[in-house]
Amino acid sequence: MRYQLDLTLRHAEGALARVLGATERRGFRPLSVDGEAQPDGDRWHLRITVEGERGEQVLEGQLAKLYDCLAVQVSPC
Amino acid sequence: MSPPGRPPHAGVDVHAPSAARARNGARWLVDALVAEGVDTLFGYPGGAIMPFYDALHGAPLRHVLVRHEQGAAFAANGYARASGRVGVCVATSGPGASNLVTGIADAMLDSVPLVVITGQVATTLMGTDAFQELDVFGMTMPMVKHSFLARRAEDLPRIVGEAFRIARTGRPGPVLIDLPKDVQVAPAEHLPAHARSPVDAVPRPPDASLHEALALISQARRPVAYGGGGIVLADAVADFRTFVDATQMPTVLTLKGLGALPSEHPLNLGMLGMHGSRAANTAVQECDVLVVVGARFDDRATGKLAEFAPQARVVHMDFDASEIGKLRRADAGVRGDLRRTLAALTLPCAAHLHARHGAARRQWRAACQQRAHAHAARYDAPGDAVHAPTLLRRLSALAPAAIVACDVGQHQMWVAQHWRFDDPRKHLTSGALGAMGFGLPAAIGAQMQDPRAQVICVSGDGSFLMNVQELATLRRYDLPVKIVLLDNQALGMVRQWQELFFERRYSEIDLSDNPDFVAIARAFGIEALHVERAADVDHALDALLAARGPALLHVAIDTAANVWPLVPPNHSNAQMLDADDVASLPLAMPESATPPPEKPHALPA
Numbered sequence: 257m258r259y260q261l262d263l264t265l266r267h268a269e270g271a272l273a274r275v276l277g278a279t280e281r282r283g284f285r286p287l288s289v290d291g292e293a294q295p296d297g298d299r300w301h302l303r304i305t306v307e308g309e310r311g312e313q314v315l316e317g318q319l320a321k322l323y324d325c326l327a328v329q330v331s332p333c
Numbered sequence: 334m335s336p337p338g339r340p341p342h343a344g345v346d347v348h349a350p351s352a353a354r355a356r357n358g359a360r361w362l363v364d365a366l367v368a369e370g371v372d373t374l375f376g377y378p379g380g381a382i383m384p385f386y387d388a389l390h391g392a393p394l395r396h397v398l399v400r401h402e403q404g405a406a407f408a409a410n411g412y413a414r415a416s417g418r419v420g421v422c423v424a425t426s427g428p429g430a431s432n433l434v435t436g437i438a439d440a441m442l443d444s445v446p447l448v449v450i451t452g453q454v455a456t457t458l459m460g461t462d463a464f465q466e467l468d469v470f471g472m473t474m475p476m477v478k479h480s481f482l483a484r485r486a487e488d489l490p491r492i493v494g495e496a497f498r499i500a501r502t503g504r505p506g507p508v509l510i511d512l513p514k515d516v517q518v519a520p521a522e523h524l525p526a527h528a529r530s531p532v533d534a535v536p537r538p539p540d541a542s543l544h545e546a547l548a549l550i551s552q553a554r555r556p557v558a559y560g561g562g563g564i565v566l567a568d569a570v571a572d573f574r575t576f577v578d579a580t581q582m583p584t585v586l587t588l589k590g591l592g593a594l595p596s597e598h599p600l601n602l603g604m605l606g607m608h609g610s611r612a613a614n615t616a617v618q619e620c621d622v623l624v625v626v627g628a629r630f631d632d633r634a635t636g637k638l639a640e641f642a643p644q645a646r647v648v649h650m651d652f653d654a655s656e657i658g659k660l661r662r663a664d665a666g667v668r669g670d671l672r673r674t675l676a677a678l679t680l681p682c683a684a685h686l687h688a689r690h691g692a693a694r695r696q697w698r699a700a701c702q703q704r705a706h707a708h709a710a711r712y713d714a715p716g717d718a719v720h721a722p723t724l725l726r727r728l729s730a731l732a733p734a735a736i737v738a739c740d741v742g743q744h745q746m747w748v749a750q751h752w753r754f755d756d757p758r759k760h761l762t763s764g765a766l767g768a769m770g771f772g773l774p775a776a777i778g779a780q781m782q783d784p785r786a787q788v789i790c791v792s793g794d795g796s797f798l799m800n801v802q803e804l805a806t807l808r809r810y811d812l813p814v815k816i817v818l819l820d821n822q823a824l825g826m827v828r829q830w831q832e833l834f835f836e837r838r839y840s841e842i843d844l845s846d847n848p849d850f851v852a853i854a855r856a857f858g859i860e861a862l863h864v865e866r867a868a869d870v871d872h873a874l875d876a877l878l879a880a881r882g883p884a885l886l887h888v889a890i891d892t893a894a895n896v897w898p899l900v901p902p903n904h905s906n907a908q909m910l911d912a913d914d915v916a917s918l919p920l921a922m923p924e925s926a927t928p929p930p931e932k933p934h935a936l937p938a
């Protein structure tokens with residue numbers, strides 16, 4: 257299954273690594289990563305496409321727990 | 334003589350009060366720790382953390398100098414587990430920080446609130462492969478609740494406040510602050526004084542989910558409550574007991590849940606899982622509604638997930654929403670504060686006692702209790718040799734209020750099975766990580782948080798040598814921890830698996846060349862006793878407990894003793910083995926037991 261992750265992150269040191277690390281460790285393979293820091297400098301908007309066999313709810317729940325993750329939505333694509 | 338917990342040379346140095354020196358980042362941090370309510374930290378100094386140690390000099394904080402940084406992390410961990418407060422440990426950059434890693438991981442996996450402070454090379458040197466530069470921020474990323482790299486002194490107030498808030502809030506965990514040396518020495522007069530950070534309010538459970546839970550429980554004829562470590566983390570032990578008493582639900586507990594209901598409680602069927610009791614595992618396999626309270630379907634508890642509680646509909650209550658439905662589908666999931674959840678469900682669920690399934694429930698309860706009675710552990714082992722379960726049961730009766738810190742292996746499981754716990758904060762065990770070497774430093778931390786507590790460390794001959802250097806810490810601070818070293822001259826748990834699942838090919842488990850443990854303890858200045866005959870156990874335990882300071886009892890036990898019952902790996906919890914069953918059963922080897930598709934209850938994991 258393929259999913260699209262729409263994320264808003266704090267623009268904090270380590271935020272990107274945490275999200276990608278947690279995504280892979282929870283069993284999802286990133287296929288594309290697209291994002292940029294917002295002009296005001298304190299947010300990242302990130303869109304990641306992943307594939308994996310596990311339920312997307314579990315991934316969404318784990319990403320939502322990250323302190324640097326301000327919003328996350330995982331939807332099938 | 335100095336009082337317990339105080340090293341002979343400790344004391345406030347009046348010649349160097351910290352306030353007299355200009356406030357830099359390190360001194361600001363020390364003041365902030367005091368403001369956060371920290372009274373004790375565990376650590377080990379070195380180059381990149383020297384300004385912080387300079388700031389500690391004369392500060393109103395007790396620093397416990399361990400003899401290996403892993404000891405600091407485990408001691409802070411034991412301090413936090415026993416007290417419910419945030420444990421703090423400190424190390425220098427590079428090897429100091431990497432030595433902390435196992436203790437941080439343990440805190441993450443068992444949800445223990447820690448703040449970990451590591452020195453780092455100056456920001457100007459970071460990224461240049463400087464001496465003792467290690468990316469501890471990156472290295473610990475998967476095992477912290479959060480971490481900060483403090484690149485400017487100005488960031489310290491926010492970082493320190495957030496670190497303590499995050500560590501304490503909701504499901505607790507470790508937070509790391511990596512602190513470059515130049516930030517420690519940067520001027521900090523202009524920074525505001527720190528105030529203790531608040532704990533976020535825990536969300537209340539949504540009414541709709543409470544109604545769903547109630548509807549499911551009302552239909553139960555054979556309900557079981559399955560309680561875990563989340564109960565004590567939510568400070569919900571009293572609420573859980575009220576719930577169980579009011580609903581008269583047979584109850585099973587996880588390793589970390591032990592004590593949430595007193596061992597002697599008539600509805601307590603014991604621990605479930607791989608080394609769980611027959612009564613607990615059978616009840617779960619037969620129940621029609623499983624009420625999961627602060628537990629997470631860990632594989633050591635569930636056995637083969639697809640065959641766990643096959644007839645049950647699941648009500649799952651947890652603070653951590655991501656645990657609900659992670660491994661087993663919840664028919665009703667209740668997210669939010671466990672205290673409120675339990676309080677809201679207690680009365681309405683109690684009303685079911687005499688409702689339409691009242692008779693069925695009474696029968697079920699009686700059957701569960703009868704099974705618990707029939708399969709109760711026995712303490713009448715024949716022979717001269719010391720029987721570890723009997724010794725532990727006896728010690729638990731002699732020291733009913735003790736805090737017990739365990740190591741990892743067979744002895745850990747015997748403690749879980751045979752000690753009578755009535756408070757989860759009195760059972761310190763490395764549950765999810767299963768880290769050998771945890772016991773002694775965790776006991777040190779537990780003693781430090783309450784000098785009057787009776788603290789007992791139960792260790793194995795393998796585990797004990799993993800942090801044996803902390804005997805020096807025990808002596809230095811004159812902590813009256815009592816150590817029971819169950820010596821089977823083997824890595825017993827591994828030996829047991831090799832015996833049962835690897836056709837007795839014993840590979841690298843023999844420890845018959847163990848050192849003389851009594852002599853080791855004495856060399857550290859610690860009183861030590863030895864026992865090897867069952868008849869001498871009572872006397873030895875009395876002598877151990879009567880010792881004024883730290884003391885060690887070395888217990889020689891049979892190498893061949895195993896932990897029973899046992900659910901073989903990748904088997905259903907219905908397939909419990911006892912010593913008598915083993916000869917007759919062909920056991921699957923772990924490597925050949927490729928798990929079949931997990932259906933119909935388990936979610937793919």
Ligand SMILES: Cc1ncc(C[n+]2csc(CCOP(=O)(O)OP(=O)(O)O)c2C)c(N)n1
Pocket residue numbers: 740741742743744745767768769770792793794795796797819821823824825826827
């Ligand atoms: C740090 C670490 N290394 C290895 C293991 C794997 N392991 C689990 S139990 C065990 C044996 C423990 O031996 P001992 O402390 O003597 O306890 P016993 O099982 O004999 O009671 C080992 C090696 C572990 N859990 N932790």
Ligand SMILES: [Mg+2]
Pocket residue numbers: 742793794795819820821822823824825
């Ligand atoms: Mg052993």
